[in-house]
Amino acid sequence: MSRWQVVVAIRLKAEILDPAGQAVGHVLQQMGFDTIAQVRLGRLVDLEVEAEDREQAVAVAAEAARRLLANPVLEVFAVTEAREVGGHR
Amino acid sequence: MSRWQVVVAIRLKAEILDPAGQAVGHVLQQMGFDTIAQVRLGRLVDLEVEAEDREQAVAVAAEAARRLLANPVLEVFAVTEAREVGGHR
Amino acid sequence: MKPEEVGLTAQEYDEIVRQLGRTPNDLELGLFGALWSEHCSYKSSKSALALLPHAGPAVVTGPGGNAGVVRLEGEWLVAFKVESHNHPSYVEPVQGAATGVGGIIRDVVAMGARPIALLDSLRFGEDAPSQRLLDGVVEGVGNYGNSIGVPTVGGEVYFAPAYAQNPLVNVMCVGLLRQAHLMSASGARVGSGVYLIGQPTGRDGIHGASLLASQDFTAEAEAVESMRPTVQVGDPFTGKLLMEATLAAIATGGVEAAQDLGAAGLTSASAELAYRSGVGMELDLDGVPLRESAMTPYEIMLSETQERMLLVVPDDQLGAVRAAVAHWDLTLHRIGRVIAPDVLRVRWHGQVVAELPPTVLSGGCPIRPLDRTAGQEVVRTASPAVASPDLDEALILKVLAHPDCRDRAYIYRRYDWMIQTRTVFGPEHDVAVLQLRETAAGLTLAISGPGRWAAADAWAGGAGAVARAVLGVMLQDSEPMGMTDGINCGNPDRPAVYGQFRRLVEGIADAASAFGVPVTGGNVSFHNETEGRAIWPTGIVGVVGRHPHPSRPWADRVRVPGWRLVLLNPAPRPDLGGSVLAHALGQLGRYPAPPLEALAATYPRIQATLRALAPEGFAVRAILDGGLLLALAKLTLLFTDVGVRVKLSDDDPVARLFSEEVGQVVVALAPDQLSRFAQQAEQAGVSWMELGETVEDPVVELAAGSGRWRLRRDQLRQAWQTYVHG
Amino acid sequence: MKAAVVTFPGSNCDEDTVIALERLGVEPVRRWYKDTDLGGAEWVILPGGFSYGDYLRSGALAARAPIMDAVEQLVARDQLHVLGICNGFQILCERGLLPGALRANRDGKFRCTWEGVRVASAPSAWPGFQVGQSFRLPIAHREGAFTVSEQELDRLFQEGTVFLQYCDREGRVVDEAANPNGSMGAVAGLARGRVMGLMPHPERAVSQFLGSEDGLEFLRLWLQGR
Ligand SMILES: Nc1ncnc2c1ncn2[C@@H]1O[C@H](COP(=O)(O)OP(=O)(O)O)[C@@H](O)[C@H]1O
């Protein structure tokens, strides 16, 4: 077993409206960021997982995302990173 | 000018308490995810930026993060991705 | 380590060595730095606070505990206190305000009381950055209060450039408890265990109180940046568990003492508890649950991690208390025990790392004697009288639209003010009225302290704040039981600021004595100054009253035309000093000193006059910010469908309309009540003048001398509800 | 009749809900989120609050609590009438017992105001509610904007799942003006089978001096479900 740092990225489905992102985009426009055309907000979950290997670490994170971290009605998720951080035990 | 999809990842500073992450970790434990040792929640901002090149796209995103998207008291940010999505104009 | 690194002066260090009879080690010096800081020791303020009257028929516990306590009815008591979180809110508004709310809630819980209401008193500058601070602070107050389920039932907010880099965030919490659950700060007995519950201790906020709140700000961004490690994050969810667990533990009857961990964390909580109980304490830091590895004893002792509480429990009660805490998913961690000798002994990894007498730590800090000469020049500074401008519609709209007057719905909409279903009068009203299921009597809560009134004469501001809050409570047919005060000033080492502070306290003390309302606790916040520019001295007064019929509050609105309008206790020569109008004109002047003796005699007479009327036959409002004109507008068309027609016989109608002299009251009377009113007022010896009547049209019609003015409701509402700075 | 009120660690409207039920002559059974059954109750209210701190998404963590397994089983067997109020509604959606999700309000801010709501379709399990009937009830939430895909929303209206919509003082549904939080379709509450959820707080509107008695009437009609 070793320790893995796994990152889950959760985003709104493309067809779901993101008023909070729009509001941020609006403020950015007002602040003069006129090259920023669109803003969408998502969530990032950093997990520390004990696993045999990368594959297992990713699988556990994906399972956690499927069952709790992401809401399937609105969101999609992806495991974007898995780094070994702790030695074998 | 072309269109870039830029991702900004915003995380709590390591020394800042993350009650939200704690609560999520607690529930994951209860759900039987006993190999998940720690959970920290962050934010993800997807920006669509008009820019000459990748470098400029990243710079604009970083500037937006510095001035608005991230709270420097509590958070750190990183531009993690910049992909060209729209053709030149 | 050097004394100045922990905020101590050379003299204070010498005093420590003298009292200890030895030099302290670095850890011990750090503990002194925290407990002898202004924030924890009250070294500059204590002698002035001694002027405040503490005794009254309802008082159960005065200052000294975590919150004051008064008796409401039978076995039911009310605990309440105001606390400031000014500096943290400037550094990080959302978390600063949230942790302020969490802190005052825990103070009330530590008395054994269930929090049932919050009131917030806020001050900001008028510039754009201040707007962002306001938004963050409101977010933070709401976040914590809404989540933990305590309604924010009232509050106040004022704006002036003097607060631009020193916003004020004072929050008052009110809790209800049974006598049997009252916790005493002096309850710890030798042999009992000392336990910590709540959030694991991390490196947050080390020296937050002693350094952050005990120093002035400099304008440089880096200075604020460097204070950032002291920012704490509020966790209302754990706060809720901690509140429930603590109350459940106390309800078992097995808790001897409870103390929240606030400023200076474990050091302050343990030393204060030992000191007040006249005992010593042994702490074993290895028992403290930590969030981060490799924390030093210094960090563990001074961490200001939020959502923690210290409980003292004798061994034979442990089972019941442990179970009560465990129900709320928290764990009781044993971190020490109560001992007889006067010593706070701190062990870590099996070694004694600090050993100090609580009497020296908590009771030894030299107190600055009351200085009656400092700041006399402030008192003598003459401020020019405010000259009345010409009356026109624009002037009226200007006052209505002023940030100190305008509709506060944009703030209180973001607070849950109805949870717990007790709120009969919420933040839309001048005072809050709560109906309680536990007692027939209800509560009337008022909070008040305009800095405008204290800017030129702190005494007048302090006295005025008390006079105003007491009147608000009495106009709800209620009896003031006690008050709490939050004193906010600049750097007390400057004689002028110290003078303001002393005059402010004297004003509060004189008024509290005149009205016979005891001060049962409060808070002092100094160093609200940046680059030598101090805030206006600001004394915030919270009054708690007993309401005999809370489900039938005295009305503060009129819904029918044809009611007569009268002004009770009118100022003989109304003065515009300190008013919103004066503030808006940029020539504040000086708020007239309230005639305390006369007001103290008149308030009960006003109450008696109103009591004699048919309860459905009148509506009443005090004259507050914006003067008579705003009181009339709020009585009618800003909230109901009727308007007012008013005829003034004054030579100076502007002063009559906008003066904020305290003690004046507007009453609307059903036509059949007028003669009874006149007779009662005469009998009671209260002066009054006729103003006019309510009318069907939603307009304000004014006549004075040969002048006529008329404003429609949409004009007034638009001004009042649309807000533009500057 | 046996009605239960569930308390999650961060529930804060549970007490108000119990009191409201008592005023209607019902002595509620209190259940704790770790309980694995409802104590024989055939009626249950999931009250408002911040069930689990609501840190990930409102209701997300509470939806995975043991008591929700019991709720789901009884719902599947048609043996339970469920009412989710505010956070309780969020929990029902997160659990999949009601469709859609509740996201941050349009302006991202918490909002505590009195609002009008109108019955959009009569729920089959509750014959007391009539289409067009309106109530004045408080809302108090940050995440109350009902969200689904456009097609799903149409379907919910067609099926009669949309039970309550926000309305103005005259009882008219006017999307922008009388929609306090940006809910799609001005949806304030849903009912499907014997599961009902709404953002407003009927338990707070239980006497004139608190602002309205409409909530008492609402709960009375809920208790008349069949
Ligand atoms: N302005 C004041 N008026 C009356 N009592 C005060 C005032 N300021 C502080 N006190 C009292 O001094 C004691 C210590 O206050 P404080 O250190 O603020 O308490 P805490 O440690 O809970 O923050 C309390 O009992 C408080 O009520």
Ligand SMILES: [Mg+2]
């Ligand atoms: Mg305290």
